Amino acid sequence: MLKKIFSALLLLSLCAIHSSGQGINTAFKIIPLGVKGGDDESNLSSYMIAPKGSEKYVCLDAGTINAGIQRAIDHQSLKGISEEIQRKQIKGYLLSHAHLDHVAGLIINSPADTAKNIYGMPSVLNTLRDKYFTWDAWANFANEGEKPQLKKYTYFPLIGGNTYPLEGTEMKVKAFELSHGNPFKSTAFLISHGESYVLYLGDTGADEIEKSDKLANLWQNIAPLINSGQLKAILMEVSFPNEQPEKQLFGHLTPKLFYSELSKLQSLTNEKALKKISLIVTHIKPPQHNAEKIKQQLLLGNILNLNLIFPEQGKLLTIN
Numbered sequence: 001m002l003k004k005i006f007s008a009l010l011l012l013s014l015c016a017i018h019s020s021g022q023g024i025n026t027a028f029k030i031i032p033l034g035v036k037g038g039d040d041e042s043n044l045s046s047y048m049i050a051p052k053g054s055e056k057y058v059c060l061d062a063g064t065i066n067a068g069i070q071r072a073i074d075h076q077s078l079k080g081i082s083e084e085i086q087r088k089q090i091k092g093y094l095l096s097h098a099h100l101d102h103v104a105g106l107i108i109n110s111p112a113d114t115a116k117n118i119y120g121m122p123s124v125l126n127t128l129r130d131k132y133f134t135w136d137a138w139a140n141f142a143n144e145g146e147k148p149q150l151k152k153y154t155y156f157p158l159i160g161g162n163t164y165p166l167e168g169t170e171m172k173v174k175a176f177e178l179s180h181g182n183p184f185k186s187t188a189f190l191i192s193h194g195e196s197y198v199l200y201l202g203d204t205g206a207d208e209i210e211k212s213d214k215l216a217n218l219w220q221n222i223a224p225l226i227n228s229g230q231l232k233a234i235l236m237e238v239s240f241p242n243e244q245p246e247k248q249l250f251g252h253l254t255p256k257l258f259y260s261e262l263s264k265l266q267s268l269t270n271e272k273a274l275k276k277i278s279l280i281v282t283h284i285k286p287p288q289h290n291a292e293k294i295k296q297q298l299l300l301g302n303i304l305n306l307n308l309i310f311p312e313q314g315k316l317l318t319i320n
């Protein structure tokens with residue numbers, strides 16, 4: 001009898017170790033399919049994300065799909081044929097906003113794709129429905145809007161602050177509104193798997209320029225996850241160098257504004273907590289001399305000593 005109780009206890013404790021271990025050690029892999037903020041149609045914002053060890057990805061924005069998958073195959077970040085990878089490994093798309101540099105890859109590659117969800121705030125999905133997946137602009141591959149509806153894609157509206165499972169994956173998402181040229185909106189997606197989180201910001205301006213509190217609200221929400229060590233990475237845009245006039249930012253960040261926002265986030269977190277997070281810089285706008293200037297200004301301005309990462313198309317990022 002004692003032996004039975006003992007083995008039952010042992011089993012229980014092993015289960016506990018197993019499940020908590022899974023939670024703590026959960027990590028992500030991110031494959032950038034496109035990293036630039038304009039001009040080069042073969043390399044526009046799009047990031048595949050899955051838990052480590054899983055091939056069930058979602059795409060964070062979808063500016064470039066096919067060309068990015070090709071590069072990822074070249075870099076051995078993905079295995080297989082491009083169309084098959086899009087069909088089978090991308091289980092859904094999360095769209096931060098409907099600007100073409102964030103949705104073009106999805107639209108152009110839709111004929112070869114399989115049935116899946118498109119996640120976004122209602123205003124983003126409405127633009128897709130009313131402007132792009134129409135019979136004048138393309139074909140209606142979705143389940144709403146102009147008839148006939150081919151019903152390959154299902155619009156999945158996200159209400160800010162609610163958590164939703166991402167179908168076909170082991171991940172969940174929570175959406176937050178961003179200001180991208182007030183009153184135009186964009187979205188940040190907080191992706192979770194087990195106890196671990198990654199935050200992806202679509203295009204955004206700084207609160208002080210946008211006359212907005214969207215980033216302040218986002219920082220309030222994610223600061224506890226930074227203090228607990230659960231937030232592993234932040235993907236955030238820097239589009240223009242510091243010289244860009246304020247009136248011509250069009251709802252984007254410069255290195256200076258990027259740091260001013262992150263120092264506000266840091267003031268809400270424990271000392272050193274933010275330094276442990278991978279800060280992946282997205283949406284740097286061409287031309288090349290501007291892109292280099294932006295990188296230089298980010299590296300020189302890094303007095304917070306943050307772990308900056310400049311993603312490259314097709315190169316796997318492992319987030320621990």
Ligand SMILES: [Zn+2]
Pocket residue numbers: 037045099101102203283
């Ligand atoms: Zn953009």
Ligand SMILES: [Zn+2]
Pocket residue numbers: 097099180203
């Ligand atoms: Zn935009």
